[in-house]
Amino acid sequence: MARNTFDQDEELSQEFNWSYYKRMGTYILPYKKPLLKTLIVIIIANMAGMLGPYFTKLAIDDVIPNKDYKMLAILGVIFLLSLLVIGYSMRYRIHSITEVGQDVLKDMRSAIFEHLQKLPFSYFDNRPHGKILIRVVNYINTLSDLLSNGLINLISDIFSVVITLVVMMMIDFKLTLYSLVLLPVLFALVMVIKKAQRKAYQELSNKQSNMNAYIHESISGIKVTQSFAREEESYQTFLDISNDYRVSYMKAVKIQFLLWPGVQNISVITTCLIYFVGIQGIGVNVTTGTLIAFIGYINNFWNPVINIGNFYNSLITATAYLERIFETMDVEPDIKDKPGAIEMPTIKGQVDFENVVFRYEEGRNILDGINFSVKQGESIALVGPTGAGKTTVINLLSRFYDVNEGSVKVDGIDVRDVTLESLRSQMGVMLQDTFVFSGTIIENIRYGKLDATEDEIIAAAKVVRAHDFISELKEGYYTVVEERGSTLSAGQRQLISFARALLADPKILILDEATSSIDTKTEELLQVGLQELLKGRTSFIIAHRLSTIKNSNRIFYIDRGKVVESGTHEQLMAKRGLYHHLYQSQYDLLKVD
Ligand SMILES: Nc1ncnc2c1ncn2[C@@H]1O[C@H](COP(=O)(O)OP(=O)(O)OP(=O)(O)O)[C@@H](O)[C@H]1O
Numbered sequence: 001m002a003r004n005t006f007d008q009d010e011e012l013s014q015e016f017n018w019s020y021y022k023r024m025g026t027y028i029l030p031y032k033k034p035l036l037k038t039l040i041v042i043i044i045a046n047m048a049g050m051l052g053p054y055f056t057k058l059a060i061d062d063v064i065p066n067k068d069y070k071m072l073a074i075l076g077v078i079f080l081l082s083l084l085v086i087g088y089s090m091r092y093r094i095h096s097i098t099e100v101g102q103d104v105l106k107d108m109r110s111a112i113f114e115h116l117q118k119l120p121f122s123y124f125d126n127r128p129h130g131k132i133l134i135r136v137v138n139y140i141n142t143l144s145d146l147l148s149n150g151l152i153n154l155i156s157d158i159f160s161v162v163i164t165l166v167v168m169m170m171i172d173f174k175l176t177l178y179s180l181v182l183l184p185v186l187f188a189l190v191m192v193i194k195k196a197q198r199k200a201y202q203e204l205s206n207k208q209s210n211m212n213a214y215i216h217e218s219i220s221g222i223k224v225t226q227s228f229a230r231e232e233e234s235y236q237t238f239l240d241i242s243n244d245y246r247v248s249y250m251k252a253v254k255i256q257f258l259l260w261p262g263v264q265n266i267s268v269i270t271t272c273l274i275y276f277v278g279i280q281g282i283g284v285n286v287t288t289g290t291l292i293a294f295i296g297y298i299n300n301f302w303n304p305v306i307n308i309g310n311f312y313n314s315l316i317t318a319t320a321y322l323e324r325i326f327e328t329m330d331v332e333p334d335i336k337d338k339p340g341a342i343e344m345p346t347i348k349g350q351v352d353f354e355n356v357v358f359r360y361e362e363g364r365n366i367l368d369g370i371n372f373s374v375k376q377g378e379s380i381a382l383v384g385p386t387g388a389g390k391t392t393v394i395n396l397l398s399r400f401y402d403v404n405e406g407s408v409k410v411d412g413i414d415v416r417d418v419t420l421e422s423l424r425s426q427m428g429v430m431l432q433d434t435f436v437f438s439g440t441i442i443e444n445i446r447y448g449k450l451d452a453t454e455d456e457i458i459a460a461a462k463v464v465r466a467h468d469f470i471s472e473l474k475e476g477y478y479t480v481v482e483e484r485g486s487t488l489s490a491g492q493r494q495l496i497s498f499a500r501a502l503l504a505d506p507k508i509l510i511l512d513e514a515t516s517s518i519d520t521k522t523e524e525l526l527q528v529g530l531q532e533l534l535k536g537r538t539s540f541i542i543a544h545r546l547s548t549i550k551n552s553n554r555i556f557y558i559d560r561g562k563v564v565e566s567g568t569h570e571q572l573m574a575k576r577g578l579y580h581h582l583y584q585s586q587y588d589l590l591k592v593d
Contacts, residue, residue: 004126004127004128004131005213006128006130006131006210006213006214006217006241007210007214007237007241008210009203009206009207009210020319020322020323024143024147024322027108027111028104028147028151030107031103031104034099034100035100035151035152037096038092038093038096038097038100038152039152039155039156041092041093042089042093042152042155042156043159044085045085045086045089045090045093046160046163048085048086048089049082049086049160049300050163050164050167051078051079051082052079052082052296053292053293053294053295053297053300054167055075055078055079056289056292056296057171057287057289057290057292057293058075059072059075059289060287060288060289060292061287061288061290062289063075093152097152100147101147102144104147105140105143105144105147108140108143109136109137109140112135112136112325112328113136115328115329115331116132116136116328118333119331120333120334120335120400120401121395121400121401122334122360122401123331128214128216128217129213129217130209130212130213130214130216130217131209131210131212131213132328133212133216134208134209134212134213135325135328138208139205139321139324139325142317142318142321143321143322143325146311146315146318150311150314150315153307153311154307154308156304157304157305157307157308158308160300160301160303160304161301161304161305164297164300164301164304165301167297168294168297168301171290171293171297172286172290172294174283175278175286175290178270178273178277178284179270179273179274179294179297179301181270182266182270182273185266186266186305186309189258189259189262189263190309190312193255193256193258193259194316196255197252197255197256197313197316197317198316198319198320200248200251200255200256201252201316201317201320202323203248203251203252204245204248204249204251204252204320205320205321205324207241207244207245207248207249209324210244210245211238211241211242211244211245214237214238214241215238218234252317256313256317259309259310259312259313260306260309260310260313263302263305264306266302267299267302267305267306270298271295271298274291274294274295274298275295278290278291278294279291334402335399335400335402336420337419337420338416338417341418341419342417342418343418343419343422344410344413344419344426345411346426346507347410347411347426347427347508348376348411349375349376349411349507349537350373350374350375350409350410350411350412350538351374351397351408351409351538351540352372352373352374352408352409352412353370353371353373353393353396353406353407353409354371354406354407355369355370356369356370356371356396356403356405356406356407356408357369357403357404357405358392358396358403358404358405359404360392360401365404365561366389366561367392367393367403367562368560368561368562369561369562370393370558370562370563371563372556372566374538374554375538377537377538378538378539378553378554379534379537379538379539379541379551379553379554380538380539380541380552380553380554380556381548381549381554381555381556382540382555382556383542383543383549383555383556383557383558383579383582384556384558384559384582385582388559388560388561389558390542390558391512391542393540393558394429394510394512394540394542396408397410397427397508397510397540398423398424398427398429398510399415399416399420399423399424402416410423410508426506426508427506427507427508427509427510428448428504428508428509428510429510429511430494430498430509430510430511431512434493434494434497436481436482436488436493438480438481439480439481440475440477440478440479440480440481441470441476441478441479441481442457442477442478444481444496445457445460445461445477445496445499445500446503447500448460448500448502448503448504449504452503454477457499457503460499460502460503461495463499463502464498464499464529464530464532464533465495465525465528465529466492466498466499466529469495489522491522491525491526492522495525495529498526498530498533501533502533507537507538508538508539508540509534509537509538509539510539510541511530511539511540511541511542512542513541513542513543513544513545523545527545527547527548527551530548530551549569550569553568554566554568555567555568555572555579557572557579557582559578564578565577565578565579
């Protein structure tokens, strides 16, 4: 899939098909009981609504001319009661429909979020994260109106239209036909608008997505923007994107708003027509009461028709969003358990890479026949020039990607033969940019073992030397940290991640050591913490500090997709090869205190 950026509209990867609506129906189905109840209430309200015009007819044609005041009072009271029924039903309907609508949205949002958790890195690599965010939040919100009001209104409106027509026909068949004369004009209008509207809303959803992506990216990169004083450029880019959004929004609503006045006009012309033919007596012979009742029914008829038109509008709008939502839900996780995958037995820690070939994109092998065997409990430092493939090696080991050729084995078992859950739960991966979730420090450490007690957490923090700095914080372990841990130093974030990893107690530990320079005292702390963490585990460390490299059992020097040198620091230095060269040229960077 081609990479997408914030200023590029995303192509839809699959054509729209009507089964999307059926699929949405599966989210609504569990709520059929409350929906049915609401529908019954609405039908009762609709029937009550039929009384008004008919009573008017009775009053004008019979009751008032006959001066039957008792009957008039009875009609008045029943009419009043019908208004009460209508009022109550309206209240019930709004409450119950909103509740069901929100429940359905919650289910859909959970489904898409759950699915996102399983998607491969490549899905996230290939598009700005803001574009993913907007699907989970905004697009699903847009469906809200369609689900909460639209659907039930539709059924009730269709019912209204049918029942009104029946009553009208019973009163006067010919006059009913006159009322329907302009209906084909409405259908024609809908057909003309439909295509343009769908396209306009697809474009709008793209522009909305672009804007979201840019805002998200700008916030993530705000430090870079400010440190290069690029605020003005950033603002200009935003203005352009925002303007694109405005233009496409105006275009979409202009098309959408053609329908509503169209229906209104047709309704008004129909009313005039009925007055005209009724008063002139063209082909019909009606009383004044019938004529007035008819005008009432015409409103009863056209109001729901207008609503159906509006529903149709929202459906077309929502289609553009539904497409995106289901497109995301249809992305298959490409790293998944194969049929019959077994549970990984308790890992001892032997790791073998056998003739591993791997590429992210066709035509460019990143790993090109890697072979190595690591024994249980060994600690390996991966070094090599930038872009050599060190991160790729550890990505394959924890099966974030699958090899193209060869195999990666843990304790002699191919990682593709076991379930991802059983494999990853026994491995600890610590990335260079230690992720700290917003919340307290204790919660962040507990992420490694969700049922860990406070004592266990403190004990782990002590082992990796994180306890001292945490205790010095104002609220200790209950200090709230911000997302990404911006209130902590890089060293402190690493120490927290060590405690988190120790708690998880993985048998294989993977660590991409932070490159940021830290003070000598923290460096010492980190080294002690790290050595404690490594005890009894097989570990792979993309090492940036000389102290880590020296403490490891073996060093793998990776270059151009192969392990070109391996051995201890002393052995490799004596060899005077690539490692020696790297050590010489980067001495300052690798230097310990
Ligand atoms: N998701 C990806 N899609 C395509 N190419 C990628 C992807 N990730 C990495 N690469 C490419 O693969 C190569 C190896 O990357 P890798 O991150 O493994 O290198 P590294 O040795 O860890 O580098 P560094 O020391 O700079 O972190 C690089 O040329 C990089 O451009």
